Amino acid sequence: MSEELVIKNKYYRWSPIRFLVEKIIKDMNKRTVDFLEVFVQEGEKIIDIGGGGGWISQELQKRKNTKNTLLDVIDLNQTDLPLIIYDGENMPFEDNAFDTALLICVLHHCQNPDEVLKEAKRIVRNKIIIIENISTSRFDRITLCIKDAITNIIFCFLVNSLKKITNLPFHFKTVSEWEEIFDKLDLKVVYKKDPLPSVKSVHGIAFIVQKN
Template sequence: MHDINKLPLSKATSNPGTVYITWQKNLFNLPASFIYFLLSILLFFINLLCIPREKYAEIQNRSQEKETLRRLEDIGDFIKEGETVLDVGCGNGRFGENIARKFNACVTGIDVVDYADAGIPIKFYDGYTIPFDDNSFDVIIMAFMLHHVKHQDVIFKEALRCSKSKIIIYEDTYFSPWQHLFIMWNDFHSNMIVGLVKIVKGLEGKGILGMPLPFTFRSVKGWYRYFQENNLEIISTQVSHSNFKPMSKVTFLLQKGTRTE
């Protein structure tokens, strides 16, 4: 059975019991959460003390390239050539740079933390008010950033204001209490612990340690309810599961104001 389900909203709404994860996979994630928690602590010391800087950079780059390809594949042809795109919470800006290259799009990034390292224009803002006029961009992207803000509703409505029509959201998600706990740990590990290793090895600026971690994750069903409240049509929902690590990711392709009651 495949670990990746790509289902349009029509299937999800016609069948509210849509299964995005098998019970076997969900059960497997329970012991895997404990194992990966222990492994991540061990790997911190191995990566910090035993892995040379160049080798560690190679491992990180290879992992990031794989993740970028997955994200681009999820978008498909949702972004059209020449469209304007705002990457909210762009981080170092490299994903936005890949968007610009692949779709020949005009991409701008904004973030509250300064560790920019890419060839797109990036502005820094207060995390509440997006510094652009209404309907300024064809597409708004929020890639794994909404779980970094307590005031999700404020920044989400700002994204809606600035988008002419389309929104893309990538998020970590969960299907059980133990997976929920693990993705919170993974968020701390990925930003603080891995970030510290990158800083020590001179691969990242200290800004990453200022990343807010309120752990405001939602389940897929939780996101569905939220999108409905905000009058959004879900063009597609794409859920992927890691083979062994108890991680699940979801990509939503959304469109403004076209949902009918």
């Protein structure tokens, strides 16, 4: 991972926990990109849906010489990558505009994840790479909601966007529930695996899906 982590909030530089926060973010991003780059070809055109700060796409672009575009409902971009703001429903691209779509811990925040996946399917030629936190019990769901809320509040504070958090749903699903959605949308699961270390009983899983 790149040594420099750009955070545009001018007050962040004075934070007493600045170096700890940077270490945590860099470590998470590195593990994610280490996983993603195995499945991405040199020079691919990639849409990062819900790309947030853009650090993951930025690093992936450096490593694989891809052409990455961020797509989000609000501007949290901390990079020089192009960002397109959209309404959360209709992605403003032609059919098959990209080789690959990334949905990294995004779908559980969508009011209608089925529609987001449907649009992602429309605009890609090849594959959609999804990383999601999985709920296997009521305790898991509670833990996930607390962890995710804290993580998102800290992130939005760092990028000076706390006021933009007005709607943060938590639609965590089981593996079988995601697979039912993929099947309904005629998406074929070609890869499924835990990509990142588990945190107690809460874990993330990766799916790579393609059009049938």
